[in-house]
Amino acid sequence: MKRSGGKMSFTVEKKHILHSSIFNQTLRDWHSLKCDITPKNLMYPVFIVEDDEAVQPISSLPGVSRFGINKLKEHLDSVVRNGLQSILLFGVIENIPKDEFASNADSLKNPVIRALPLLRKWYPDLTIACDVCLCPYTSHGHCGILNSDGSINNPSSIDRISDVALSYAKSGAHIVAPSDMMDGRIGAIKEKLIKHDLGNKVAVLSYTAKFASNFYGPFRDAAKSAPTFGDRKCYQLPPSSAGLPLRAAQRDVEEGADMLMVKPVMAYMDVLKSVKDAYPNHPMFVYQVSGEYAMIYWAAQKGVFDLKVALTEIFSSLRRAGADVIITYYTPLILEWLQLKHKL
Numbered sequence: 001m002k003r004s005g006g007k008m009s010f011t012v013e014k015k016h017i018l019h020s021s022i023f024n025q026t027l028r029d030w031h032s033l034k035c036d037i038t039p040k041n042l043m044y045p046v047f048i049v050e051d052d053e054a055v056q057p058i059s060s061l062p063g064v065s066r067f068g069i070n071k072l073k074e075h076l077d078s079v080v081r082n083g084l085q086s087i088l089l090f091g092v093i094e095n096i097p098k099d100e101f102a103s104n105a106d107s108l109k110n111p112v113i114r115a116l117p118l119l120r121k122w123y124p125d126l127t128i129a130c131d132v133c134l135c136p137y138t139s140h141g142h143c144g145i146l147n148s149d150g151s152i153n154n155p156s157s158i159d160r161i162s163d164v165a166l167s168y169a170k171s172g173a174h175i176v177a178p179s180d181m182m183d184g185r186i187g188a189i190k191e192k193l194i195k196h197d198l199g200n201k202v203a204v205l206s207y208t209a210k211f212a213s214n215f216y217g218p219f220r221d222a223a224k225s226a227p228t229f230g231d232r233k234c235y236q237l238p239p240s241s242a243g244l245p246l247r248a249a250q251r252d253v254e255e256g257a258d259m260l261m262v263k264p265v266m267a268y269m270d271v272l273k274s275v276k277d278a279y280p281n282h283p284m285f286v287y288q289v290s291g292e293y294a295m296i297y298w299a300a301q302k303g304v305f306d307l308k309v310a311l312t313e314i315f316s317s318l319r320r321a322g323a324d325v326i327i328t329y330y331t332p333l334i335l336e337w338l339q340l341k342h343k344l
């Protein structure tokens with residue numbers, strides 16, 4: 001330290017500028033508190049099938065199974081004990097028919113409709129979200145109602161999608177999460193929820209920036225929801241589009257979305273950051289999708305990296321980029337690690 005003309009000036013050797021603030025774990029932690037992963041930052045996607053006693057391992061998603069409701073309980077009991085806060089339900093049907101109106105998306109035979117009251121009763125503190133889409137229940141596998149030329153009929157689609165959302169809400173969902181990407185569905189859902197006095201009892205989590213991605217392959221196998229013809233490029237965002245995610249976020253926020261989502265995430269971290277920066281007051285969700293899960297799983301299996309170290313790095317980066325909640329098939333594993341160490 002030198003005194004010059006009454007002012008103090010410090011001469012700090014350059015090599016001490018950063019190293020002096022990260023020399024032990026507590027000091028390092030102080031730089032990453034915003035990136036912490038706690039149970040509140042995780043949502044667990046689960047697949048429910050019609051047969052109550054089924055456990056169906058999904059070969060394209062190693063370590064993940066579809067469950068009948070009774071087996072789902074056995075599976076979830078320990079995950080809830082480890083601190084699970086929220087789940088995202090996907091129904092998968094095999095025996096009850098699919099048709100062009102997705103009639104079984106919300107019929108009394110639908111596995112999600114049947115599971116909701118039971119899950120509410122078994123796990124009173126668990127927050128339950130339902131994916132709302134028509135593709136697992138339509139004969140053609142598309143996410144909306146089609147015109148005779150195969151194009152999307154927007155008014156019929158959002159009418160049907162909002163009916164399905166309302167049915168899930170009435171059956172006990174805390175959150176409805178439309179993943180179809182149709183224009184106007186958030187407003188249509190909000191309107192129906194309000195009309196049925198569920199406006200302030202059920203939240204809407206919008207799959208806002210959902211891209212027509214390569215990374216959904218294993219999911220379409222898991223949910224048996226691959227389209228029978230064509231693709232989803234007319235309603236999911238083009239992977240290289242730069243301005244559309246923010247326009248989609250603006251559309252959804254104006255229609256009343258409570259929470260926003262970017263999906264997939266690893267190739268879209270810039271989108272995550274720009275949407276969170278534009279809408280800092282909306283909880284921001286990211287979906288680490290099936291292809292991302294499988295890619296990381298196989299890389300760890302092949303010895304590219306240690307799974308835990310890699311996931312810690314990936315999840316903290318997602319948090320740093322603006323993710324409040326990460327939807328991941330790795331949730332049970334991470335909760336187990338958190339139990340053991342209280343920290344990732």
Ligand code: PBG
Nearest residue numbers: 133135179215216219289290291
């Ligand atoms: C349904 C839906 C999909 C996913 C979530 N909801 C598939 C798709 O749009 O093709 C993907 C989830 C994943 O890959 O893990 N519309």
